[in-house]
Amino acid sequence: MKLYNKLYRSPIGMIEIQGTEEQITSILYNEESESDDCGDECPRVLNECAMQLDEYFRGKRRTFTFPYQLDGTIFQQRVWEALTEISYAETSTYKEIAVHIGNEKAVRGVGSANGRNRLSIVVPCHRIIGSNGKLTGYAGGLWRKEWLLRHERALK
Template sequence: MSELYKLDYQSPIGVIEISGTNKAICSIMFAERDMKLNGMQERTPKVLVECFNQLDEYFKGERREFTFPYILDGTIFQKNVWNALTGILYADTGSYKDIAVTIGNEKAIRAVGSANGRNKLSIVVPCHRIIGSNGKLTGYAGGLWRKEWLLQHERRFKLET
């Protein structure tokens, strides 16, 4: 396996740890700690720098889609769910049932929820855009307060354009 590199991004809602190889991003996760992997170094792979810059643009309201390469590491079912999540547009929301229908397995609502919770590419694979079928916020690995912040952030910048 390729060497794994890490880089921290200080977002408005906490530290985000970016992990990846020379070729692709493997995970983007909220870290419940202070910055420790601060600052890019000469050997920081270009893909991590690009991810860092695109996250920065996202938080500034300047980016709605991500273009750097990333790796979806999971089962075929999980990958199908994660790919379906990327179809939920910026500032829009969907439900577990919507995703289950999209992947052609409308009875797999609980399994979709489980796969959603195992997403390792926060923000980029927008699991924060999944809400309950009743319109209420549902679980989020980064904490419901972050999910609410991200949804409000996207709505605010969508309205400005």
Template sequence: MIKTYKLTYESPIGVIEIIGTDKAILSILFSDEKKKEMILDETPPVLAECYNQLDEYFKGERLTFNFPIQCKGTEFQKSVWKALESISYGKTGSYRDIANTIGNEKAIRAVGNANSKNMLSIVIPCHRIIGSNGTLTGYAGGIWRKKWLLEHERSRIDTEKVMI
């Protein structure tokens, strides 16, 4: 049996639970848990790196993530999650866009279902999916978090435009 480890990161929008092995991150999900798991000497480097990169993201210093992840799901779900990664920081897309990206334009509902099964919040950016009419659609972490994440990313992009 593969040993798993857990850390919690206190983000500006709530506690995020990070679960992984000594090789890859398995899940990054918002949690109601109050208990804090801090980085310790025995914390695998991959979890510490995930924690640090999330911290940089929330400080507006990081636009992409580069630690190893492991997605568990069907081939269809994995294709949807891979397509989600193509939506750039500060941008949005729709379920229809993802269905088209994976070459299955009739799979809009199935794309939505796969999106809801994403265990790697923020890193696989399901928060960047909005309705085709521009409205915010469901998000496991709550619509208010989705709105915050999108505004956070857009404000960073707007700041970069001013700095150029």
């Protein structure tokens, strides 16, 4: 299975989209921007993903419809699925997600799964905050998490 890379320049930095001919496998921030870009040979799904991300950043899109694949344990997949149920511009906590998936003691596990999410923005791990209401870890940096939450709230 061949993987393709597409670079998308967002308002919060370069994003590398990776996928196959049929689905997206990761959307991650790329500080170095040295990845190859498939250019004119990008599969349609990568171009669609970049277009939908652009619409999101322009305030024209709140949900994503392109096909994607999440690889992880059953527990991680349950956490990631719960993340997709958090409404646009809303937040949840690690504890609330743990309760939602039926394992209220798995707060740390939820945090760990959140940190392993490879589909930034689309699986909205940026919408998870600490129980005290403060921003907590985000693989893309807390400044990006804050930017994304402000962006969504401004357009709500």
